Amino acid sequence: MKEENFLRRRGVVVTLAVLCCLLWGSAFPCIKLGYEWFAIGADDTFSQILFAGLRFALAGAGVVAAGSVRARRFLLPHTKRTWRRCGILALVQTVAQYVFFYIGLAHTSGVKASVLVASNVFFAILLSALAFRQEKLQFKNILGCLLGFAGVVLVNLSSGGLGGGFTLAGDALMLLSALAYAFSSVLIKSFSKEDDPVTLSGWQFFLGGLVMAAAGAAGGGTITVWQPKGVWMLVYLAFVSAAAYTVWGLLLKYNNVSTVTVIGFMNPVFGVLLSALALGETDQALRLQNLAALVLVCAGIFAVNMSNNRKVSKNTQT
Numbered sequence: 646m647k648e649e650n651f652l653r654r655r656g657v658v659v660t661l662a663v664l665c666c667l668l669w670g671s672a673f674p675c676i677k678l679g680y681e682w683f684a685i686g687a688d689d690t691f692s693q694i695l696f697a698g699l700r701f702a703l704a705g706a707g708v709v710a711a712g713s714v715r716a717r718r719f720l721l722p723h724t725k726r727t728w729r730r731c732g733i734l735a736l737v738q739t740v741a742q743y744v745f746f747y748i749g750l751a752h753t754s755g756v757k758a759s760v761l762v763a764s765n766v767f768f769a770i771l772l773s774a775l776a777f778r779q780e781k782l783q784f785k786n787i788l789g790c791l792l793g794f795a796g797v798v799l800v801n802l803s804s805g806g807l808g809g810g811f812t813l814a815g816d817a818l819m820l821l822s823a824l825a826y827a828f829s830s831v832l833i834k835s836f837s838k839e840d841d842p843v844t845l846s847g848w849q850f851f852l853g854g855l856v857m858a859a860a861g862a863a864g865g866g867t868i869t870v871w872q873p874k875g876v877w878m879l880v881y882l883a884f885v886s887a888a889a890y891t892v893w894g895l896l897l898k899y900n901n902v903s904t905v906t907v908i909g910f911m912n913p914v915f916g917v918l919l920s921a922l923a924l925g926e927t928d929q930a931l932r933l934q935n936l937a938a939l940v941l942v943c944a945g946i947f948a949v950n951m952s953n954n955r956k957v958s959k960n961t962q963t
Contacts, residue, residue, distance in 0.1 A: 649899050652895055652896060652899045653899050658896055661892050661896060662893070662896060663911055664889075664892070665889040665892055665893045665896075666911035666912045666914075666915055667911075667915050668885045668888065668889040669885065669889055669912050669915070669916075670759065670911070670912055670914070670915025670916040670918075670919050671885065671915065671919050672882060672885050673750070673758055673759050673916045673919065673920050674919050674920045674922075674923035675878060675881065675882055675885075675923075676747065676750055676882065677750065677751075678878060678923065679696065679875065679878045679879065679882065680693070680696070680751060682870075682872060682874055682875035682878060683696060683868050683870055683871075683875045683879075684869065684870040685868070687751040687752060688751075689866070690748055690864075690866075691860075691861045691862075691864035691865050691866030692861065692866035692867055692868060693747045693748060693751060693861070693866070694744055694747065694748075694857050694858075694860055694861035694864070694866060695857070695858055695861025695862055695866035695867070695868060696747070696861070696866075696868060696879070697743045697744070697746075697747045697854075697857050697861075698853075698854045698855065698856070698857030698858025698859070698860070698861055699854065699858055699868075699879060700854065700879060700882045700883050700886070701739050701743065701850050701851075701853055701854030701857065701883075701886065702850075702851055702854030702855050702858060703854070703879070703880070703883035703887075704850045704851075704854065704882075704883040704884075704885075704886035704887045704890075705847050705848065705849070705850030705851025705852070705853070705854055705887075706847075706851055706887075707883060707884065707886075707887030707888070708843065708846060708847035708850055708851075708886075708887045708890055708891060709844075709847035709848065709851065711887060711888075711891045712843040712844065712847055712891070720841070720843060720844045720847060720848075721844075722840075722844060722848060726839075726840075727840050727844070727845070730832075730836045730840060730845060731844075731845055731848040731849045731852060732849075732852065733832065734829055734832060734833065734836070734845060734846070734849035734853075735848075735849040735850075735852040735853035735856065736853070736856075737825055737828055737829045737832065738825065738826065738829030738832075738833075738846075738849055738853065739849055739850055739852075739853025739854060739856075739857065740853045740856055740857055741821075741822075741825040742822050742825035742826045742829065743822070743853075743857065744857065745818045745819070745821040745822035745825060746762075746818075746819065746822040748814070748818055749814070749815050749816070749817075749818030749819040749821075749822060750815075750819070751815075752812060752814040752815030752818070753812065753815030753816055753819060754920070757815075757816065757819075758815075758819050758916070758920075759912070759915075759916025759917050759920060760796060760916070760917070760938060760939060760942055761816060761819040761820055761823065762819060762822065762823050762826075762912075762916075763793065763796075763823075763912065763942045763946065764793060764794065764820060764823045764942075765823035765824070765826040765827045765830070766789075766793065766827075766945070766946050767789065767790040767793045767794060767827075767945065768823055768824050768826075768827030768828075769826075769827035769830045769831060770786050770789070770790060771790065771827075772827055772828060772831045773831050773834070774786070776831070777831050777835065785948055786948075788945075788948050789944075789945040789946065789947075789948035790945065791945070792941050792942075792944045792945030792948060793941065793942050793944075793945030793946065794945075795941050795945075796937075796938040796939065796940070796941030796942035796945065799934060799937060799938040799941060833845065833846070843891070846890060850886065850887075914939065914943065917939055
């Protein structure tokens with residue numbers, strides 16, 4: 646009861662949710678730095694997949710460990726149905742999403758990637774309403790989608806800005822990654838009605854990570870340069886997924902989803918700011934056109950979440 650009361654305090658909710666967004670936003674520049682420190686080239690696709698697999702296998706182990714400590718029992722799927730659902734989520738959320746994400750991020754800037762990935766919110770709204778019939782598609786939802794995609798379009802309209810316009814190897818793959826994440830979010834909402842979302846996410850991270858690592862190695866991917874800062878970066882990226890997911894899941898358990906997820910519009914903000922600081926992309930981040938695009942994306946996310954404030958009481962986040 647003490648934990649529940651503590652995690653219901655508005656100040657605590659805002660502080661912890663913003664911390665989650667900060668962690669997720671930091672992943673954009675950290676992945677690109679990880680490529681550099683592990684000497685993984687932009688065209689070395691299988692090494693990128695191997696790197697991602699190691700990260701998510703570690704993250705999955707972290708989520709299961711943290712959840713097990715909190716539940717005072719080992720979180721293990723106990724039915725074939727739950728194992729099957731973990732497998733489905735592993736393929737969609739971890740393998741598909743992050744294969745696209747890691748390859749795409751190697752071919753675009755951290756600033757642009759952070760804005761493009763924000764489109765997962767709008768994909769999720771459309772899938773939930775039109776494909777899975779989980780909610781109604783209202784005017785404010787449509788407005789949010791239009792604002793967000795206007796930002797995605799605007800960020801690509803400069804003459805050679807942000808990497809030279811829209812690219813298939815970079816930007817298109819980032820959008821496919823966002824679509825995979827949105828699809829997995831709708832599946833998690835459905836699956837978690839009968840199964841524990843922490844168990845589902847922890848094991849799908851772990852299984853998906855193993856699949857990615859094995860596929861990367863089988864395709865000839867290698868990580869030959871190991872140095873302390875690279876290892877710490879890999880551990881940090883695993884921590885980002887494990888810690889942010891665990892905290893976000895606890896907040897969602899004790900609060901309305903809209904109260905928590907409306908703060909998620911800070912993800913692209915932190916992605917842009919941290920990319921600018923860590924990757925030397927300050928000129929990109931501070932262009933008026935790109936700042937306007939970021940504002941549109943954030944306004945769209947805010948509008949979508951605000952439209953659901955009175956209707957949503959339960960949901961999940963990964």
